[in-house]
Amino acid sequence: MAIKILHLYNNLMNLYGEYANVSILARHLSQQGLEAEITRTDSCSYVSLDDFDFIYIGSGTEAAQKKALADLMNKKDEFCAAAKGGKAMLLTGNAFEMLGKSVTDAYGKRCDALGLCDFETTESYEKRLTGDAICKCDFLTEPFVGFINKCSTTTRTENPLFTMQMGYANNTSEPYEGCRFNNVFATHLIGPVLVKNPHFTAYIIKLITKDIKGFEYKEIVNQYEHGSYEITLRELRNRLNKSAD
Numbered sequence: 112m113a114i115k116i117l118h119l120y121n122n123l124m125n126l127y128g129e130y131a132n133v134s135i136l137a138r139h140l141s142q143q144g145l146e147a148e149i150t151r152t153d154s155c156s157y158v159s160l161d162d163f164d165f166i167y168i169g170s171g172t173e174a175a176q177k178k179a180l181a182d183l184m185n186k187k188d189e190f191c192a193a194a195k196g197g198k199a200m201l202l203t204g205n206a207f208e209m210l211g212k213s214v215t216d217a218y219g220k221r222c223d224a225l226g227l228c229d230f231e232t233t234e235s236y237e238k239r240l241t242g243d244a245i246c247k248c249d250f251l252t253e254p255f256v257g258f259i260n261k262c263s264t265t266t267r268t269e270n271p272l273f274t275m276q277m278g279y280a281n282n283t284s285e286p287y288e289g290c291r292f293n294n295v296f297a298t299h300l301i302g303p304v305l306v307k308n309p310h311f312t313a314y315i316i317k318l319i320t321k322d323i324k325g326f327e328y329k330e331i332v333n334q335y336e337h338g339s340y341e342i343t344l345r346e347l348r349n350r351l352n353k354s355a356d
Contacts, residue, residue: 113148117163121151129169132305170204207297208232230268244278257300
């Protein structure tokens, strides 16, 4: 059986090797005995979101984000309906910001966004916020690791994805980062996040295969992926502990 994956804006929103999130997901599906059928497009005009089991949008420049957002707004109702219906999606980097009410650029121009979530984002070109991250969520016991590179501040969201232990949150007044809406996961965390966090990849696969009759998820330990995760988490924790001394 084929799992249908839509990689939206695969060229336009593809900083930091974020395409690897789709590549690693396809490889893990193969290990489960499932085929990944991937559709890549820089416009949502010619696809129906209902045709896919999983939708991914990666990170791009601030200008690329606005182009992708303008295109995606043509599918606003369909996108929001899919999200409300439980469609599994992942948005990383500044793709996360498109889920809110608006994105305002550094010159004060406000762009309407999808409005799926309650937050708003404001960019600034005065300073980029970059650094490693450790964070936790409420649906997995293992922490997440990754990297954040952004020039924006996001107002409080009612459904944050992560609580930050190290690294930049949505804003400076709270420890929360990203957002979750049903089965839509959105975060500034890059890395790519599925490559760096194999437990999250496993969670996504369980989510998108839960309705496949007769399918049983097999626990497979990928030695190098898990080893890399453990080393990264250990070293970041060591750095965090040293900074606290």
